[in-house]
Amino acid sequence: MFCNGVVTMQSMGLGGGFLMTVYKRDEKKAYFLNAREKAPLNVKSEMYKGDPKTSQHGPLAVAVPGELRGYWTAYKRFGRLPWKELIEPTITLCENGFNMTNHQHMSLFKNKLYDDPNFQNGSRDADGKFKTRGSIIRPTRLCETLKVIAENGGDELYNDTLSKMLLEDIKAMGGIITQEDLDEYQTRTTCFQPRLQALGLLLAFILKILDGYDFTRESIDDLNSTITTYHRMIEAFKYAYAKRTELGDVNFVNISELLANLSSTEYADSIRMKIEDGFTSEDPKHYGAVFYSKEDHGTAHFSILDQAGDAVSVTSSVNIYFGAGFTSKQTGVILNSVMDDFSFPYFKNYFGLPGSPNNELKPGKRPLSSMSPTILTDRNGDVKLVVGASGGTKITTSVAQVIMRTLWFGQNIKEAVDAPRLHHQLYPMEVEYEYGNLKQVVEGLKALGHKLIRNSGSVVCALLKMADKIIGNADYRKGGEVFGI
Template identity: 45%
Template sequence: MHQTDEKVGKYKLRWIIFFAILGSVTLSTIAATIVATIVTWLLKYEPSPVPFNTAANSTFDRNNEYILDFGNVNSETDLCSKMGRFILNKNGSAVDSAITTMICNGIMKPSAMGIGGGFLMTIYDRKNKQAHFLNAKDKAPLAAHRNMFNGTNEKSSKIGSLAIGVPGEVAGYWEAHQKFGKLAWFDLFEPNIQLCKIELKKVENEYPSYDKTCPQFCETIRIIAEQGANEFYNGTLGEMLIDDLTDQGSIMTIDDLKNYRVKWTDPIVSDFLNGTKLFTSNLPGSGGLLVLMLNIFDEFKFTRKNLIGLPNEIETYHRIIETWKYVYAIRSQMGDPDFTNMTDLMKNITSKDFARNIKNKIDDKRTFNEPSHYGGAENLLEDHGTSHMSVIAPNGDAVAVTSSLNGLYGSTIRSYQTGVLLNSAMDDFSIPSITNTYSLPGVNKNNEVEGGKRPLSSMVPSIITTPNGDVRMVIGAAGGTQITTSTSYVIARHLFMGDSIQRAISAPRIHHQLYPMAVSCGTLFPKRISLGLQKLGHVVKLSDTASSVIGLVQINGTVIGHLNSMG
């Protein structure tokens, strides 16, 4: 790992004032009066946070380079989104903003993400019209093997010390900042150090161990800010982390931390809708599956008319469901490309011909309830410990990043010396010896446990550009196996069918992942459409699971964000 940037001063009063402005700090009347006086003075020197959902006028500077009046940030926590926008206002890069927002969400949403997990990040450079993909997902410990869960409790891959993968979050922050950061490393952490001290106590009732580990976790954030990521992987923090995990039965060692490396690759790129370009996650993410879904939708030539009139609505939803079933069947062939050659498979599923062949197999008059009809062979487990962030910077750059602990609160194992809550990444592998919720074993040989391997993920952090290279949309989702379907659904409604981003994200959603053989829909999904789907042979079930889609769109220089969780 690299050495850290020089520490930038002591914590500044302006950050405390910043949180007061955002309404996150409760002050007494006297204290509020004092702060208000200081704020009046500080605002002469520092820009106020960018208001959300405000129009920005696009212009060109003297070098004919594309700029926006300001950028925008969208995440599942409003405070963290505001913090990310503040970083943009300080002339930080899109990556700077994303990192600060992620650290904040790890503090505010510890059930979903944090420095004990990992992430996938898609980055777009507007000036050069190039995209980059950073894989900072968790790895299996070197001592892990395909039979490690034999004879164990069936929940051992989900909860407990054996469920923990080597976390990549901090390494990912560092490597992204080294390549695309503008502000000092410490500056990205400084507001979060204050936030940790002020805010983390509020979640003690949600997770009882916080009262014991809050001070240690805040100190860990401060040490990483001052000393860099190397301290987490090859320093005292790493040693304390491994000591705690060893005491709790983990097979992870200090060598696992020392040998962890992120991976830079090209994103998956696909053209659709007459030159619109999609940049999305490469393996171990599910970007290839998202590309296939959108290519099939493109073959159907979905338009606004597909949402007008009950017969059209039923046919459109039927086609979407059938698309998902065929696509999810292919997932059972995918795996970590560092362990299995995925070149031919990825080339096939991202081709237009492959999409056309699947489109031609879809029968508008009926569905099939045998997984073998679609080529399916693997059941998919749901995970809910995930969070997504979307960023568009004033210079037109963009970041889409999805981070995860895998399950709610990950493995539920916490390092008491560091306060770090660890992931349950091992449950994303196909584990033959464990029968899952639907009584179907994992059978994907390419996704079986191996030491140093990364498991498959449903994450699809995506950036969509116009034919001239401007960012059109930044999108991703949280919600386990629903991530890919929800993202494709929102893109289809917005770009293909002409819904506003708000309407596309807020529209009642459906989901099908082949196993179980049923369409999941929330209580808000129209009864008339579900009845029509049942007449075509679909099994429709109400579901209390939810996905959260987080998107930003830019239309004629206006940057608008929206997020919504749907059951």
């Protein structure tokens, strides 16, 4: 993760946060680490009322980073190698330089990086223009920061020299994060038996709804069956995303009844009974939505499985590409834009619905996230699938489709990840479909009343355990890699 925080700094890094699921085979237990960013204690919702873009770009967009504190928490609980050894390869990479990827190059033009005079991470030429793809990148300031962290440990960015430098830069640019924010930040760690909680409740809810259809390979064998299967899947997405608008930080809102419903097979059965094979609605209220939820953005994901049967699924993010487009001058850390993940009561969506009150901005609160770092085990407690995705709100539906294709449709992991996907998040009221979906299927869904647009945006990383083999697939959509040791 240190390495990818450098090579894919457009998507993740020390200025962001992550969600991690760790499965210990000998214990038959899973641990969930929440190192997502938190709203600063001095924040006020009114700060963003005049210009909503301030929650996306610049110093007010930055939430308290959790990435390094999360690494340190995970290391103290599960680590075996010396801390310094974990970071040294990344330092070497930083010093020697690496080639700018195609994805990183394209991402440079999707954020207001030209507005930040401190964005000198090696991505610019002497004339100030961005380098071209394939150019050598050497983020020297970030490299020096990593050297300090390697020597002094994972608290360095929170209560030592680096934290002082970070806070000075944030304050100089007009940010509001203070030492108190860094002092109070803690990673949330939860231990649970590896059942549906490990999937993420919204993802589990989608699969519970669809499980009652008893899908098989034949469910997508012919045109009519495929259209019906996809229609049912889309409707399940819409019902699930309606419930998403009610989710929020459990330390701030009481959603125990909602969580119980999302975990209930009986409740999922009742939702499935509402799905009609020949009907879809364009009214969000038909699916139970009375609010809308904010769309979150780009991320990076890792799926790991070792010879002992232990597994890690972790998704990390700075939100929008290159976060807030704001870099700490002294540390080289690119800071997140996670404040944009909160809902604001004074903004309404196209349908006139207000933002979800359960996800409203509050000091010290964590915003809603679509991250779904997932580990599936069989009845014996052996890992079968490690999967997750990047792509903001498309993460949940993407992971659901890979699971469906692997477990229900009988596809191998290559077929399941590479297959063209569909997505519906209720807002906007349209199905996004990828290139590769048959035209006849698209027309069939339109005939049922769905509005479809062609789009892309999700990237899945998955490992499938079959007997004594581990088969992996890193999504071709972003150019990821699979490695075995």
